[in-house]
Amino acid sequence: MSRKKAVKGKNSSPTAGSPTGKPKGKTGKSTTGTGSVVQTNGMVHPSRPPLSNSSEFYDIAFKVMLVGDSGVGKTCLLVRFKDGAFLAGSFISTVGIDFRNKVLNFDGVKVKLQIWDTAGQERFRSVTHAYYRDAHALLLLYDVTNKTSFDNIKAWLTEIHEYAQQDAVLMLLGNKADATQERVVKREDGERLAKEFGVPYMETSAKSGLNVELAFTAVAKELKHRSMKEPNEPKFKLQDYVNKEMKSAGCAC
Numbered sequence: 001m002s003r004k005k006a007v008k009g010k011n012s013s014p015t016a017g018s019p020t021g022k023p024k025g026k027t028g029k030s031t032t033g034t035g036s037v038v039q040t041n042g043m044v045h046p047s048r049p050p051l052s053n054s055s056e057f058y059d060i061a062f063k064v065m066l067v068g069d070s071g072v073g074k075t076c077l078l079v080r081f082k083d084g085a086f087l088a089g090s091f092i093s094t095v096g097i098d099f100r101n102k103v104l105n106f107d108g109v110k111v112k113l114q115i116w117d118t119a120g121q122e123r124f125r126s127v128t129h130a131y132y133r134d135a136h137a138l139l140l141l142y143d144v145t146n147k148t149s150f151d152n153i154k155a156w157l158t159e160i161h162e163y164a165q166q167d168a169v170l171m172l173l174g175n176k177a178d179a180t181q182e183r184v185v186k187r188e189d190g191e192r193l194a195k196e197f198g199v200p201y202m203e204t205s206a207k208s209g210l211n212v213e214l215a216f217t218a219v220a221k222e223l224k225h226r227s228m229k230e231p232n233e234p235k236f237k238l239q240d241y242v243n244k245e246m247k248s249a250g251c252a253c
């Protein structure tokens with residue numbers, strides 16, 4: 001297996017097509033640190049960030065997409081995973097699409113995740129649809145304190161089936177599990193919905209960090225397993241892995 005490293009200067013930067021890559025004032029936010037591809041002025045730059053462009057060594061790379069209604073916590077989940085921090089304070093909606101990279105190490109195999117944070121707002125839907133087909137995995141979020149975001153999951157699944165690759169890894173996440181007072185969607189309801197559609201499920205909290213690492217790690221392991229599977233190796237079962245990890249962490253969630 002060849003270990004890849006990006007050549008500095010080649011492909012310029014993942015922000016190619018984006019003038020600044022910086023947070024975009026009042027009209028939109030960007031998780032940028034590595035790149036932004038859509039501007040707040042409504043200009044959309046469809047150039048996709050190359051997976052191979054990274055300052056870090058890795059063996060295999062995958063694109064993971066965060067989708068779900070506006071305000072469910074997609075950006076916060078990504079920031080928690082990438083930087084271990086929580087974005088508290090006033091909520092600024094994502095404009096278009098943005099991404100960040102993180103490399104995970106599984107027994108010496110470096111797996112790079114290029115994680116795309118999409119805008120949940122309806123008006124950006126046509127922009128984000130264009131990115132679905134490149135995604136190896138999608139994390140579909142709802143907010144346990146927002147019933148509408150839960151009710152919209154079926155519509156999101158329809159979009160995913162329409163625009164994403166058939167074999168893309170999919171996982172349903174009920175975010176904001178820390179907000180016990182405001183909760184309106186029971187964990188069992190999330191479980192039932194996930195079962196109905198045959199997708200793995202867990203609750204997360206970008207605020208407390210609950211299961212954030214696990215969600216991304218589980219998806220990365222599944223993708224790695226699929227791409228590097230040895231003959232006779234048993235199938236990796238994402239939901240079983242998640243359940244086992246939560247159990248061993250003593251998680252009653």
Ligand SMILES: Nc1nc2c(ncn2[C@@H]2O[C@H](COP(=O)(O)OP(=O)(O)OP(=O)(O)O)[C@@H](O)[C@H]2O)c(=O)[nH]1
Pocket residue numbers: 068069070071072073074075076077087088089090091092093094095118119120121175176177178179204205206207208
């Ligand atoms: N209590 C709690 N609040 C959260 C959590 N995650 C996000 N929030 C809050 O929810 C609001 C929306 O979070 P974002 O991450 O910006 O939501 P988003 O899904 O990226 O929204 P769009 O960019 O519009 O699609 C912010 O005010 C966050 O502070 C969480 O796990 N717990």
